[in-house]
Amino acid sequence: MHKNELMEQRESKDYLSQLTLDCVILGFNEGELKVLLLRWKETQEWSLPGGPILQSESIDAAAYRILKERTGLNDIFLKQFHTFGEQPRYNLAEIQEKLKHLIDPEIWYKRAVTIGYYALVDYAKVSPQPDELTVECKWWDIKEIPQLLFDHNHIIQLALQALQIEINLQPIGYNLLPEKFTMPELQRLYETILDRKLDPRNFYKKIISLGILTRLKERRKGVSHKAPYLYKFDKAAYEAKLKEGGLSFL
Amino acid sequence: MHKNELMEQRESKDYLSQLTLDCVILGFNEGELKVLLLRWKETQEWSLPGGPILQSESIDAAAYRILKERTGLNDIFLKQFHTFGEQPRYNLAEIQEKLKHLIDPEIWYKRAVTIGYYALVDYAKVSPQPDELTVECKWWDIKEIPQLLFDHNHIIQLALQALQIEINLQPIGYNLLPEKFTMPELQRLYETILDRKLDPRNFYKKIISLGILTRLKERRKGVSHKAPYLYKFDKAAYEAKLKEGGLSFL
Numbered sequence: 001m002h003k004n005e006l007m008e009q010r011e012s013k014d015y016l017s018q019l020t021l022d023c024v025i026l027g028f029n030e031g032e033l034k035v036l037l038l039r040w041k042e043t044q045e046w047s048l049p050g051g052p053i054l055q056s057e058s059i060d061a062a063a064y065r066i067l068k069e070r071t072g073l074n075d076i077f078l079k080q081f082h083t084f085g086e087q088p089r090y091n092l093a094e095i096q097e098k099l100k101h102l103i104d105p106e107i108w109y110k111r112a113v114t115i116g117y118y119a120l121v122d123y124a125k126v127s128p129q130p131d132e133l134t135v136e137c138k139w140w141d142i143k144e145i146p147q148l149l150f151d152h153n154h155i156i157q158l159a160l161q162a163l164q165i166e167i168n169l170q171p172i173g174y175n176l177l178p179e180k181f182t183m184p185e186l187q188r189l190y191e192t193i194l195d196r197k198l199d200p201r202n203f204y205k206k207i208i209s210l211g212i213l214t215r216l217k218e219r220r221k222g223v224s225h226k227a228p229y230l231y232k233f234d235k236a237a238y239e240a241k242l243k244e245g246g247l248s249f250l
Numbered sequence: 251m252h253k254n255e256l257m258e259q260r261e262s263k264d265y266l267s268q269l270t271l272d273c274v275i276l277g278f279n280e281g282e283l284k285v286l287l288l289r290w291k292e293t294q295e296w297s298l299p300g301g302p303i304l305q306s307e308s309i310d311a312a313a314y315r316i317l318k319e320r321t322g323l324n325d326i327f328l329k330q331f332h333t334f335g336e337q338p339r340y341n342l343a344e345i346q347e348k349l350k351h352l353i354d355p356e357i358w359y360k361r362a363v364t365i366g367y368y369a370l371v372d373y374a375k376v377s378p379q380p381d382e383l384t385v386e387c388k389w390w391d392i393k394e395i396p397q398l399l400f401d402h403n404h405i406i407q408l409a410l411q412a413l414q415i416e417i418n419l420q421p422i423g424y425n426l427l428p429e430k431f432t433m434p435e436l437q438r439l440y441e442t443i444l445d446r447k448l449d450p451r452n453f454y455k456k457i458i459s460l461g462i463l464t465r466l467k468e469r470r471k472g473v474s475h476k477a478p479y480l481y482k483f484d485k486a487a488y489e490a491k492l493k494e495g496g497l498s499f500l
């Protein structure tokens with residue numbers, strides 16, 4: 001086992017010790033909410049992207065740095081949602097055993113607190129990149145996530161709860177959808193995040209009444225039935241609505 | 251300067267280094283929202299209660315420990331709301347200078363990240379207690395807070411923002427009001443948190459329709475006009491309402 005990035009970090013004074021961050025990177029594709037996961041080298045073990053915080057950088061800057069490394073994107077919507085500091089957070093002995101071919105079991109912190117961030121990205125724009133210790137970085141459907149390393153299933157669960165609460169307070173649609181989308185696509189996004197069905201007629205009426213959408217002259221091509229109109233967010237109107245107290249309409 | 255608690259903590263391996271927590275302890279009295287602040291010995295400098303986290307305790311347990319020490323209360327509603335990790339968070343040289351009669355300027359961490367918690371307490375039940383480095387612990391009206399040490403004004407501001415968002419999701423009234431209260435007192439609590447006036451007739455109609463209040467036979471004594479009825483929360487109904495998606499009614 002040669003000395004790798006993680007082992008060097010642990011010995012370095014350039015990083016905060018016992019404090020890390022983890023990123024729940026969410027995308028939306030074909031009506032499904034997706035999360036970006038990493039597979040560790042020579043294992044079938046998956047985890048969230050994350051890492052340490054430099055002494056010289058803010059925690060937000062550390063999160064942007066990690067997101068850039070994993071997705072190639074600079075301009076990402078990112079929000080801190082919860083800090084995980086249970087003691088213990090997970091079974092360390094199990095982690096040490098599972099990853100001992102990659103990481104000297106001695107170098108794990110006996111305890112680490114992690115700051116959870118969620119990021120909303122345009123699925124089509126992301127080029128998933130594994131890091132030095134992982135071999136694969138890919139999108140998983142949020143409903144099909146396997147048992148993850150550490151407490152990462154729990155972290156995802158709390159990210160989704162935060163997203164449900166913040167759906168009316170943050171520009172979630174704007175960040176998760178491509179520039180042009182249909183009304184059924186927008187409704188499907190809300191249904192996926194809220195995890196319940198919405199009445200299409202009601203949804204249409206209410207979202208139109210907010211005045212945050214612009215209907216384009218184009219229609220979605222290549223669908224079998226009557227082609228639905230495409231919409232765009234009116235960014236200025238959207239942000240004004242958010243500022244004046246949210247988009248609560250469901 | 252004799253060696254004090256803070257100086258001993260910094261040299262001890264029993265605590266997480268560079269990670270602390272700060273508590274915004276809120277109470278409600280005579281129609282005003284109050285926050286508990288500490289005055290540092292031989293100064294006119296105020297700050298939030300806070301402290302370090304033991305290696306052996308969860309971050310929630312550390313927050314409960316600090317709250318118990320400052321308020322005497324065990325059974326407190328407590329919620330983590332944000333972690334503050336800007337770099338820098340505040341002007342360290344200024345803190346070192348202001349508190350040098352109490353703390354050796356050498357022992358401050360060059361950087362500390364802090365986890366913010368807010369606590370909602372029944373004002374009448376609290377016995378504010380200063381700690382070893384402070385001489386006074388008292389309630390301040392939220393609208394009259396002085397310039398505080400560290401970034402504590404900013405932390406309070408974000409606690410109040412979190413409270414506004416969570417007013418419909420957490421048992422805020424239940425925790426901030428005494429057991430029995432009048433309808434104007436409850437309305438005043440909502441107005442104070444939301445920082446806007448509400449129409450009394452509308453407020454009454456909507457909150458009654460939630461079915462979470464029990465009107466008592468007693469009336470408030472000692473008021474000059476027509477004595478208003480007292481109410482109590484129906485705790486089971488209140489919690490059921492929160493679970494099914496909040497108390498959104500304003």
